[in-house]
Amino acid sequence: ELDLLPGEPKWLDVIERDLHRQFPFHEMFVSRGGHGQQDLFRVLKAYTLYRPEEGYCQAQAPIAAVLLMHMPAEQAFWCLVQICEKYLPGYYSEKLEAIQLDGQILFSLLHKISPVAYKHLSKQKIDPILYMTEWFMCAFSRTLPWSSVLRVWDMFFCEGVKIIFRVGLVLLKHTLGSSDKLKSCQGQYETMERLRALSPKIMQETFLVQEVIELPVTERQIEREHLIQLKKWRETHGELQCKSPPRLHGAKAISEAEPPTHKALQPVPSIIVPPGPAPVPKARKSKEKSREKSLAATPANGPEAEGNGAPGSARELLHPEVSPHHQSKESLSSRESEDTYL
Known part of the structure; x- marks a missing residue:
């Protein structure tokens, strides 16, 4: 529509x-x-x-x-x-308030993950919004090589926004996290250029994914830091204009938060066994037994009797042998011959 x-x-x-x-x-x-x-x-x-x-x-x-x-x-x-x-609720709203808030969360987490990088960015007065906006809003689709993008997105869909935070922290840590790396980043301009042209080594799929998995940043830490930064935001900017719903961390959290829209599928048997024959009453059984005894005592009438259609024995009269295929409603035997085609 x-x-x-x-x-x-x-x-x-x-x-x-x-x-x-x-x-x-x-x-x-x-x-x-x-x-x-x-x-x-x-x-x-x-x-x-x-x-x-x-x-x-x-x-x-x-x-x-x-x-x-x-x-x-x-x-x-x-x-x-x-x-x-x-x-990523609120990321694409007009004022971009959610992405600014997450920038402060990222910067606060960086203080714990890489104090050297945190101190350098603070000294150069580089606001997180200057380098992390495209990272987070595009989910690194315009930053990382394609193989790394696919791996990051797989983890992102499964585990939620904490993967985006972890990737950003790994990139900052391995770009600005040591004194040797900072030798070529003496000013604000040089630092921003380094963040725009990240080293291919740290973006390589195997290295990046392993670092992301091992980084000790949890959903609880992100949510706790979110409350802290939200309080600071309200003190300086007032209430958020974008009333976005709370974000959910991954596919499992989303499925648990939403009620099922349809009933669960029930198993349907592919083979239906027809009901067995009805039980024979006791009175009928006793009559059949007495009749069988009387017929068994009578001698056979010979070939002529058989030719006239007389049964050869009492068992054949009472319990004629019927092929299993004839018992089935859908016979597999040919009408023109007695051969059975399997």
Whole structure:
């Protein structure tokens, strides 16, 4: 339904100008007006209609582009909604208050993880918003090599925003975390240039993922620091204008917070056994036994009797042997012959 609506002209113009900037060398987005750019336009336009109070933010374009590389447009749209509302709520609002708040959280955590880097950035008076905005808002999709992006996103979807914090802390620690590394970063400009041109070694998939896993930063620490920074924000800026819902840390937390929309599937047997024969009454059993005894005492009538259709024995009369295939409702035997085709 959202795909059929026209959309707000002011957002459509901005989206169209951003399409060619998203992974221009990828086969999906290399041609103007190609299917990749068309799907990207549809997804971003649909979000502006779904959340008109937020509209469009440029950092959403690379997020949506990465999603489109792995799923159809409709699924990419709903995945973008989950990222914006559950994983990174408030990141793409007009005032960017949530990203500024997380910048202060990152800086506070850096003081514990790498005091050297923290002291240097404080001395140079480099605000976190200057270097971490693109990292966090684009989930490192425009910073890391592609193999590292995929690994980081896997962990991000599973464990939530703490992965984004950990990656940022690892990059800062291994870029500015020792006196040797700071020799070439004497001023603010040199420091910012170093953060814009990170060493390929620290962004390499194996190294980065191992460092992220081992970094001792938990969800509880992030939430505790969030409350501290939120209190400071209110003292200096007042209440947050963006009333975003609390973020959820990973897929498990999201699934537990949302009630199931449908009943759980019940197992259905693929083979149904028909009910057995009805039990024979006792009176009928006694009559059959007495009749069987009387017939057993009578001598056989010979070949002529058999030719006239007389039974050969009492057992054949009372309990004729029937093939299992004839007992089944769907016989496998041919009507024209007695052969059975299995």
